[in-house]
Structures are given as structure tokens and as C-alpha cells.
Amino acid sequence: MSRPEINRRKFLLGAVSLGALAAAAPITNKAKAFEMFGFGKDKEPKAPHGKAESFPFELTDEEWRERLTPEQYKVLRSEGTERSCSSPLIDVEGPGKFYCAGCGHLLFSTGSKFYSDSGWPSFYEPHDEYSVGTSTDYKIGYARTEVHCANCGGHLGHIFPDGPPPTGLRYCINGVALEYVQDEKTE
Numbered sequence: 001m002s003r004p005e006i007n008r009r010k011f012l013l014g015a016v017s018l019g020a021l022a023a024a025a026p027i028t029n030k031a032k033a034f035e036m037f038g039f040g041k042d043k044e045p046k047a048p049h050g051k052a053e054s055f056p057f058e059l060t061d062e063e064w065r066e067r068l069t070p071e072q073y074k075v076l077r078s079e080g081t082e083r084s085c086s087s088p089l090i091d092v093e094g095p096g097k098f099y100c101a102g103c104g105h106l107l108f109s110t111g112s113k114f115y116s117d118s119g120w121p122s123f124y125e126p127h128d129e130y131s132v133g134t135s136t137d138y139k140i141g142y143a144r145t146e147v148h149c150a151n152c153g154g155h156l157g158h159i160f161p162d163g164p165p166p167t168g169l170r171y172c173i174n175g176v177a178l179e180y181v182q183d184e185k186t187e
């Protein structure tokens with residue numbers, strides 16, 4: 001999907017940290033990935049990352065509540081987690097693409113999707129370097145790498161260092177935060 005150059009520039013200048021860009025790039029060295037995502041000794045991420053203060057797509061809380069279902073709002077806007085094994089997207093094989101249920105931003109494709117047995121749709125990398133951003137959350141007492149839509153900031157899930165090659169990462173994503181669109185068949 002091509003986007004107007006001006007959006008890209010705005011995006012690069014204002015909305016995303018170096019850490020988020022680095023985090024979205026394919027990572028082949030697992031040790032480096034651990035370090036980058038904060039799984040190292042001191043549990044602090046080495047690369048600067050974190051949630052931007054503003055995003056290209058923003059709505060008021062009231063507008064988000066009108067736009068989203070209660071379950072989508074709980075995940076995307078309140079950093080909730082959907083019930084394990086509840087998403088029909090776990091079994092989707094594609095080919096197709098996954099867009100943010102909040103703003104329509106392209107996030108993942110079936111090319112990097114794998115079955116993880118975790119109970120949530122899993123990917124080893126985002127669609128491209130502009131798809132997602134990351135932050136660290138300590139909600140459950142220890143550091144986890146949170147992943148969110150780079151366009152609206154909507155919470156998507158977390159990244160764990162137990163994924164398959166080539167990145168060794170598992171993007172554990174709430175299916176309710178995604179809209180799946182099957183690729184058109186080419187004859």
C-alpha cells in the first residue's frame with residue numbers, strides 16, 4: 001500500500017521514535033533482539049522507544065467509543081487483552097493483510113503469520129517499518145514490550161522473544177484489534 005509522501009514525512013518527523021523504527025526492522029540476531037526489546041539483564045530497553053505523545057490519526061475518547069465496539073475499545077484504547085483462543089483470526093492463513101481496527105493502518109500480513117499455540121494471532125514481524133511502534137509496560141510486575149499501531153497509537157499486544165526465524169520474535173496480537181482483508185486473487 002503506498003501512502004502520500006507527506007504522510008511519511010510527517011510520520012518520520014513527528015510520530016515515531018528511533019526505537020520504534022528499529023523495532024520494526026527484521027532482526028536476525030536473537031541476542032540483539034533480546035537486548036533491543038528489553039529482555040536483557042537490567043530489563044530496560046537499550047534502544048530509545050516508547051509511546052509517542054501524538055499520532056497522525058487522533059480522535060477524542062468520545063469519538064473512539066462511538067467508532068469501536070466495546071471489546072475493540074477495551075483492547076485498543078484501554079490496553080486490555082481479549083480472551084485467549086477467542087479470535088477467529090488465529091486460524092487465518094491467507095494470503096491477506098491485517099489492518100488496524102481503529103484507523104485502518106496496515107499492520108501485518110499473512111506472510112509473517114505463524115501458529116503459536118498461545119491463543120492469540122501471532123506474527124514474527126510487522127508488515128513494514130511504518131506499521132507499529134513499541135513501548136515498555138510494567139503492568140503485570142515485569143517489563144514487557146508493548147506494541148501499538150504507529151498511526152493511531154491503539155494497543156495491539158506484546159512482543160515476546162520466543163518466535164520463529166528469521167526474527168526470533170513473536171508479535172502476540174489481539175485479534176479484535178485487527179481487520180483482516182484477504183488478498184485479491186491474481187489470475
Ligand SMILES: [Zn+2]
Nearest residue numbers: 100103149152
Ligand atoms: Zn490504528
